[in-house]
Amino acid sequence: MRNYLIALDAMGGDFGPHISLLAAKKTLQKYPTLSLIIVGTREKIIPLLKQYDLLDHDRLSFVHAENVISMEDNPIYVLRHVSNSSMHTVLKMVADGDVDACVSAGNTGALMLLAKQALKTIPSVSRPALVSGLPNNCGGHTYLLDLGANLQCDSDTLFNFAVMGSVLCEKVEQVPKPTVALLNVGKENNKGSDIIKRSATLLGESNYINYVGFIEADELFSCKADVVVTDGFSGNVALKSYEGMGRVFLQQLDKAVNSSFYTKLLGKLLSPILKKQFKHLHPDMYNGASLIGLRGIVVKSHGSANEIAFSYAIEQAIKEIQWQIPNSISNRLEAVLSERDCLSHE
Structure with a gap:
C-alpha cells in the first residue's frame, strides 16, 4: 500500500x-x-x-x-x-x-x-462539479452531481458531468459501466427543458456512457441509476431534502422507541439491529463531496x-x-x- x-x-x-x-x-x-x-x-x-x-x-x-x-x-x-x-x-x-x-x-x-x-x-x-455518493436502497451509493457548484448548466456541461460522475462511480465503487440518468420532471421523452432534452440526445449517442434515461426525484435512491446528473440548483435542493428527511426519520424513530416503558425495552433489544440497518442514512456517513x-x-x-x-x-x-x-x-x-x-x- x-x-x-x-x-x-x-x-x-x-x-x-x-x-x-x-x-x-x-x-x-x-x-x-x-x-x-x-x-x-x-x-x-x-x-x-x-x-x-x-x-x-x-x-x-x-x-x-x-x-x-x-x-x-x-x-x-x-x-x-x-x-x-x-x-x-x-x-x-x-x-x-x-x-x-x-x-x-x-x-x-x-x-x-x-x-x-x-x-x-x-x-x-469548463466547470468543476460537486459530487457525492449517497446511500441507496441496494446497500451501495448513488452518485449525484452537481450539488451546488454550478446553479445553471448547458447541455455540454451536463454531458461532461455524466462522464465525470460515471468514472468516479466506476473507480471508487468498482461498478462496471455505471448506469447514468438525468434528473427530470418526468420520464417521458417530451418532458423537461430543451437543455435536458439535448443532454439526453448527447448521452444516448455515446458508447462510453451507459445512459438509461430520465429519472424523477422520488427515485433518486431506488437503484435505477448509479449516477444521476442535474444542475447545481436542483442537485443542492435534492441533497438538502434527502439530508433533512434522513434526520427527521432518525429523530422520529428515536422518539417512538422512547415513548413508553415497553417501547424502550423493545428498543433496547432491537437497538443493535436498528443501528446497523439505519446507520447509513445519517448524513455523517456520506460527508465529503468531491470537486471533480x-x-x-x-x-x-x-x-x-x-x-x-x-x-x-x-x-x-x-x-x-x-x-x-x-x-x-x-x-x-x-x-x-x-x-x-x-x-x-x-
Missing part, C-alpha cells in the same frame, strides 16, 4: 479547527500509511495540537497561514482581494504537487473559485461536519488518490470527445 499525503484546511467549517484535528487523529490511527499537513493560524492550531497530543506526531505536520476565509465571505471578493489564507495554502500544495489531495470544510463558493484558479480544469471541462473536473483532488466537507463526518471526507480523498481520479476522468473525456467528433463528421 502506497503512502498518502493530504493537506487539511483546519480553519474552514462552522465549529472551528478542533473538528479537523480530532478527525485527523482518528484517521491517522486508521491508516498507518497516511500523513497529514494541518494548515491554519498558529495561535489557534498549536494549542489544539498540544491538547490532542498531536504536536509531536511523526505523520502530522503544521503549516501556518495568515488569513482565514469565513463562511460569510463573498467568493468574488475572496478571489480578488484575499491571499495567504488556509484555503489558498492547501490548494497551492495540491497544485505544486507537494500533497496528493486537500480537504476543506470552508466556504463552498470560495473553494470552487480558488480551486479552479489554482489547479485549472481538465482539458474540455480539476487537475487535482479537492474534497469539500460539510461546514457543519463533526469529527466523524470530517474523517469520512479524508477517507474520500484517500479513495480518489488510490484511483487517480483526475487522470482517469481526463483519459475518459478524451476518448468520449473523440467519439463525438467522429459522429459529428459522419
Whole structure:
C-alpha cells in the first residue's frame, strides 16, 4: 500500500479547527500509511495540537497561514482581494504537487473559485462539479452531481458531468459501466427543458456512457441509476431534502422507541439491529463531496461536519488518490470527445 499525503484546511467549517484535528487523529490511527499537513493560524492550531497530543506526531505536520476565509465571505471578493489564507495554502500544495489531495470544510463558493484558479480544469471541462455518493436502497451509493457548484448548466456541461460522475462511480465503487440518468420532471421523452432534452440526445449517442434515461426525484435512491446528473440548483435542493428527511426519520424513530416503558425495552433489544440497518442514512456517513473536473483532488466537507463526518471526507480523498481520479476522468473525456467528433463528421 502506497503512502498518502493530504493537506487539511483546519480553519474552514462552522465549529472551528478542533473538528479537523480530532478527525485527523482518528484517521491517522486508521491508516498507518497516511500523513497529514494541518494548515491554519498558529495561535489557534498549536494549542489544539498540544491538547490532542498531536504536536509531536511523526505523520502530522503544521503549516501556518495568515488569513482565514469565513463562511460569510463573498467568493468574488475572496478571489480578488484575499491571499495567504488556509484555503489558498492547501490548494497551492495540491497544485505544486507537494500533497496528493486537500480537504476543506470552508466556504463552498470560495473553494470552487480558488480551486479552479489554482489547479485549472481538465482539458474540455469548463466547470468543476460537486459530487457525492449517497446511500441507496441496494446497500451501495448513488452518485449525484452537481450539488451546488454550478446553479445553471448547458447541455455540454451536463454531458461532461455524466462522464465525470460515471468514472468516479466506476473507480471508487468498482461498478462496471455505471448506469447514468438525468434528473427530470418526468420520464417521458417530451418532458423537461430543451437543455435536458439535448443532454439526453448527447448521452444516448455515446458508447462510453451507459445512459438509461430520465429519472424523477422520488427515485433518486431506488437503484435505477448509479449516477444521476442535474444542475447545481436542483442537485443542492435534492441533497438538502434527502439530508433533512434522513434526520427527521432518525429523530422520529428515536422518539417512538422512547415513548413508553415497553417501547424502550423493545428498543433496547432491537437497538443493535436498528443501528446497523439505519446507520447509513445519517448524513455523517456520506460527508465529503468531491470537486471533480480539476487537475487535482479537492474534497469539500460539510461546514457543519463533526469529527466523524470530517474523517469520512479524508477517507474520500484517500479513495480518489488510490484511483487517480483526475487522470482517469481526463483519459475518459478524451476518448468520449473523440467519439463525438467522429459522429459529428459522419
